[in-house]
Amino acid sequence: MLVYLLFVFLISSQYAAGQFGDFKQDFGYVTVREGAHMFYWLFYTTADVENYTDRPLVVWLQGGPGGSSTGIGNFEILGPLDLSLQERNYTWVKNFNVLFIDNPVGTGFSYVDNNSYLTTTNDEIALDFVNLMRGFYEKNTEFEGVPLYIYGQSYGGKMAVDMGIRMHEAEEAGTIKSNLRGIAMGNAWIHPVDATLTWGPLLLAAGLVDQEGYEEIQAHAREAERLFNEGLYFQSTAQWASTQGAVFRRTTNVDFYNILTKMPSQPDTRSAYEIAREMMIHDNSHMADTKQEVVNLYQLMNNEVKQALNIPDHVTWGSLSNAVFNTLRTDFMKPVTDGIEKLLNETDIIVTKYNGNLDLICDTPGQILWVDRLKWDGAEGYKNAPRNPIWEDNKLQGYYKSYGNFRFFWINVAGHSVPRDNPAGSRAFLRDMTSFG
Incomplete structure (x- = not known):
């Protein structure tokens, strides 16, 4: 085990020289299992705090499966720079340490030695994630014990459920020194x-x-x-x-x-x-x-970013996205509501569901159906809980309902990507879960 952890550490550190842009950051690879190499990109918070570890660590997961967090989530949604490489005024880095992860393996800058190492189930994705986080904490020991929150959009929300379960199991077994406090599923492909x-x-x-x-x-x-x-x-x-x-x-x-x-x-x-x-x-x-914006992102990631982050020459950002999706095609339509019930019944992890009301693909009516069928100890309490308005910037941004460790946020003037479409409304569910935002 010690030899494996040392190997993980070395792989993680191999490409740590250099950076992209002026924001303090860390990045690297973790070999999560034989033949599978996962890439992460961390941006340290710019909050006015004595130590950056005074603020939580937030993981952002993109959807797909096959969408890149380091590209799409970072430059198009909530990272410190937008696609024009201008500073984003509502970036989550202002309040949190944000960790973008290209997962499943084969996504973004993450790669496999051959396609037989791609994941086929949500649980396999979760196990890889736990190993990624082990490698991350091995290199960044200062984050051990810092509150950890996992935010997943679309298919990323589906992945976050099993990740929450496997991370909690690893914490209970003492094999990882994380402090998982909550998971959030944004316009997620849950059912x-x-x-x-x-x-x-x-x-x-x-x-x-x-x-x-x-x-x-x-x-x-x-x-x-x-x-x-x-x-x-x-x-x-x-x-x-x-x-x-x-x-x-x-x-x-x-x-x-x-x-x-x-x-x-x-x-x-x-x-x-x-x-x-x-x-x-x-x-x-x-x-x-x-479409041109997507092309520009592809060019940005495979030229300026790739060079700055010292990505191996043989890795092309996004080149395996179709293979990642196709390999998970049998698992694609399977729900993860059993996992949500497990988290609610067996842990104190906060489980947040937020949804932009203008989305169709992961529409709010479809989310309410599975929420109302959940079997957990607080089901009756949630059913009878009040639905309260969300006021931000003197505007009605949506509604929320909560009971125990479960929350549901309806966000107005937002489609599939709430943090991008309605940053003000996003502050409500960020504060509720983390107390910052």
Whole structure:
């Protein structure tokens, strides 16, 4: 074990020279298991504190699976610099030490020796994450005991559930010196069938489809549900993609990440599955309108950033994203509500669910369905708890409801990526969980 930890430490430190931009940072690789190498990028808080460890450590997980936290989460959502390399005034680094992780392996700058080392289940992803954090703490011992919070967007929220379970087990066993206090699931892919079945009703209520369009969408969604219930998970994922295709046809290309906007129609020879996969990986509102922005991010990460962070020559940022998604295709439609119940019933970890109300792909109605079915000791108390308004900057930013260690935040004027779409509303769930924000 000692030899392994020393090896992890050496791998983590191998590329520590240099940095990108002026913000204090740390980065490196951890070999989480044979053939699998995971990359992290830490930005130390700029808060006016005596020691940066006076503020919590926040992990940010991107969705997909296959979306890069060090690229998308960092430059497009909440890192210290935006895509124009200008300082972001609402960056989370102002209040927290933010750790961006490219996971699962094969995502972003993380890489595998060959594709047989890619993960196939959410639990495998979680076990890799625990090993990543072991390597991180081995190198950055000052963070041992510092409150740790895991925030995951979209598929990242799904991954965060099993990560919370495995981190808690490791803490209880004394094999990691972390201090996990909470996990947050933002517009998360928690119960995929629930989400898919509520697209039609939401679009109909919003006036974005007529009755005929609603019926077509629901027919596709019910077929995805049937396949899932029969254990045909691979086929259910394909049918989920077909349901998205029906939504695009009937709404003339509504933006799945913000129902108030549409993506421009354009010829596309890709299959429904390929289009749906790209949307999940990029995890980016107005995807078609910002195609150049995505290209610029690819160029930025594979040129200036890659050089500054001394990434190995053979690693290309984002090159395995499709392989990562495809390898998890059988696991894609499986829910993680059992894991949420485990966290609520067996730990005191805060479990936060927040959702932008303009999102479609992980829509709020679909989230409420699985929340109301949760079996945990506080279920009745949560059901009867008041739903309170969120006021920030003299504006009604949404609502929240909480009981015990579970919270639900409805965030207004926000689609799939709440921290980017409504930074003011985001402060409410950050403060609730961490007391900062």
